[in-house]
Amino acid sequence: MSVIDANTLASLGLTSAAGQKKESSRDELGQADFFKLMITQLQNQDPFEPMESGDFLGQIAQFGTVNGIGELQKSFDGIAQAMQANQTLQAAALVDREVLIPVDLAVLGEEGGIRGGVDLKASANDLTVNVYNEAGVLVRRIPMGGQGSGMKSFVWDGITTDGERAPPGVYEFRAEAQLDGQTSQPQTLLNARVDSVRTGQAGGGVTLIVEGFGEIDLATVRQIG
Numbered sequence: 199m200s201v202i203d204a205n206t207l208a209s210l211g212l213t214s215a216a217g218q219k220k221e222s223s224r225d226e227l228g229q230a231d232f233f234k235l236m237i238t239q240l241q242n243q244d245p246f247e248p249m250e251s252g253d254f255l256g257q258i259a260q261f262g263t264v265n266g267i268g269e270l271q272k273s274f275d276g277i278a279q280a281m282q283a284n285q286t287l288q289a290a291a292l293v294d295r296e297v298l299i300p301v302d303l304a305v306l307g308e309e310g311g312i313r314g315g316v317d318l319k320a321s322a323n324d325l326t327v328n329v330y331n332e333a334g335v336l337v338r339r340i341p342m343g344g345q346g347s348g349m350k351s352f353v354w355d356g357i358t359t360d361g362e363r364a365p366p367g368v369y370e371f372r373a374e375a376q377l378d379g380q381t382s383q384p385q386t387l388l389n390a391r392v393d394s395v396r397t398g399q400a401g402g403g404v405t406l407i408v409e410g411f412g413e414i415d416l417a418t419v420r421q422i423g
Contacts, residue, residue, distance in 0.1 A: 297423065305410045307366055310356065327340040327374075337358045390411055
């Protein structure tokens with residue numbers, strides 16, 4: 199197969215001829231240019247050493263694959279942008295609402311209580327949520343009895359075991375599950391109010407600014423109150 203010289207390429211508009219500007223308005227080989235080059239390659243091949251059909255088809259397949267990957271990437275980018283925009287709109291609707299997030303510390307105010315949940319991976323003969331103050335002292339036990347697997351809700355009204363109102367402050371919640379004499383500590387989640395929403399930069403995710411907890415990834419939200 200003969201080699202295509204620069205003049206032949208120049209006649210096809212695929213390279214710059216002598217005396218032309220070094221910079222080209224286009225630096226990519228388009229589909230039309232590719233087939234022009236392929237036809238010229240066939241016309242100038244050595245008749246004694248013709249180009250094999252496998253080589254010809256291989257070049258077409260390779261070009262089609264590269265071109266297809268580029269178009270596919272554009273489609274993925276468009277889908278990602280649409281999903282992020284939709285996620286942002288959904289997150290904005292959460293402002294001033296309560297969400298259930300995987301944390302075990304919460305702030306008790308002058309009034310009201312704290313709501314939360316326990317994520318049971320398996321059934322339990324007995325489930326209890328223990329509440330501790332900042333000094334690590336147990337101030338209340340919340341018995342929940344036998345429970346099946348799944349998310350189980352609980353409420354602490356802010357009253358201690360002595361029947362008095364607990365002072366405002368940070369309290370820790372730990373769950374204990376009993377099953378056939380074995381004790382486990384399933385994940386505890388607590389409710390908190392969403393103050394605002396922040397959109398990540400450069401295609402990043404959406405972050406919730408949650409009262410008392412700061413920034414929380416939207417993906418970690420388990421329930422919306």
